[in-house]
Amino acid sequence: MLSAGALLTLDLDAVRANYRLLRQRAGAATCGAVLKADAYGLGAAAVAPALRREGCDTFFVAHLAEGTALRGILGPGVTIIVMHGLFPGTEAEALRHDLVPVVNSTEQLRDWAAFARAQGRPLPAWLQIDTGMARFGFSEGELEAAIAEARDLGSLALRCVMSHLACADTPAHPANARQLAEFHRLRRKLPPLPTSLAASSGIFLGPDWHGDTVRPGVALYGVAPTEGQPNPLRPVLRLDAKVVQLREVAAGTPVGYGHTAVTARPSRLATVAVGYADGFLRSASGRGVVRFRGLDLPILGRVSMDSLVVDATVLPPGAMRAGDTVALIGEGNDLDRVGRAAGTIGYEILTSLGHRYHRRTLGG
Structure with missing residues (x-):
């Protein structure tokens, strides 16, 4: 008999079905899964293994602590990317748990690169550029300065360059095309790298926005990706x-x-x-x-x-x-x-x- 005042039911088969749909919509791009905030409050301990069984091997979290917890759930063999990057002094913990930080700023680049040099080998990282959201990532000036200095970028094994869309849930919003153009303009300043731009709603904008890796988050959990349109996702x-x-x-x-x-x-x-x-x-x-x-x-x-x-x-x-x-x-x-x-x-x-x-x- 239920003693609590309420019952929350999570349907993992629906989560897996949503992942399959998103992977299909992503086409040739790798389809990862965002499990930040304990899988959006539903419990990463349940959601992560279900997605792993569905074939997902690339996971995203916001904070280092979420990454270490997820590594404990999933073990080796998957890539876990920390989107907020690392705070100073936490680099050894990230390395110990085989986590890949997103480098969002000059300071994060400096610290992770210095740590890599101390380890005697390039360490993996994603690089984020700001394409018009003024939240995370390198501005054009900061990116050019990092390229000119060269040493820190050269100390890392950059795996991907990413950005984030501000208005993807409104397909007709002109910011989507502007950010896409800005993303390609800025990324061409770097050596050729895989790309990632689309999160949940961005996947539904079409292949031009997909890049090499898409990052669905809330769509996995059934929230509609596009305002005013029928929701193709299953409630979870x-x-x-x-x-x-x-x-x-x-x-x-x-x-x-x-x-x-x-x-x-x-x-x-x-x-x-x-x-x-x-x-x-x-x-x-x-x-x-x-x-x-x-x-x-x-x-x-x-x-x-x-x-x-x-x-x-x-x-x-x-x-x-x-x-x-x-x-x-x-x-x-x-x-x-x-x-x-x-x-x-x-x-x-x-x-x-x-x-x-x-x-x-x-x-x-």
Whole structure:
């Protein structure tokens, strides 16, 4: 019997199916997998081996600590790339765990190259250039300075040059073509190297953006890659929560903290055992819905720390009882819809899901 207030179900077969679709869309490019933030909150210990069984051998994380943890899960034989690069003094740890840093700045290049010289051999790295996002990577001036100085770049075994797209989820946005042109212009200043530009949404822009390696992240977990278009990816998770209590109230009854909602009619209210402490965002207050037997039940009033209230008046008397479960995320209410209702995106919903849920894993 489930003792937690909610059940989060992860479908690893769906993750694998999404990877196969993305690999197919990537064509001749290598299809890696981004497992940062503990596989976007779903658990790298479950997701990584499933993707490995599907044939993925190139993985991306954000931080060094994520890379060392992933190496412990997957063992040798796969490439793990640390996209944020290394902080000073952590170079030996990266080498010990056979991690490949992305060199994003002059300082990171200097430190990793000096460490390589101390080891007496070139060490692997990816090099990131900034093509118009002003976030990570070498500017044109910094790149030219590094090329002119030559020693540090020459101390490394550069495996790939990469950048990142700012507007790939909006295919018609002119920034996509501008960044592609800028990427090719800047990379030609370097010796010939494999390239990587496309993450999840970029894969769907087409082959011109693919390069040699694509880096799908949130698409693996079912979030739609393109705004306003049908989602070709399978949902990978479902979040069901228990009904704690039902009550019948009169019209004009204030509900929840701040009395931000007042019933407009005699109503049947259900208190559900999930709140913002579970990662279900407070911004969904008065905007989101849960699903029960194919029906939308609107969230009424504020989402509390440990609970929320839904309007179940549409249900016949006795159709819902304490102990029943409602779907906060699932069929008819996917991550993208939940994100829109909370004024955000599916990424934030996915990575915010907390640790109080009972977790169940299917397939894989």
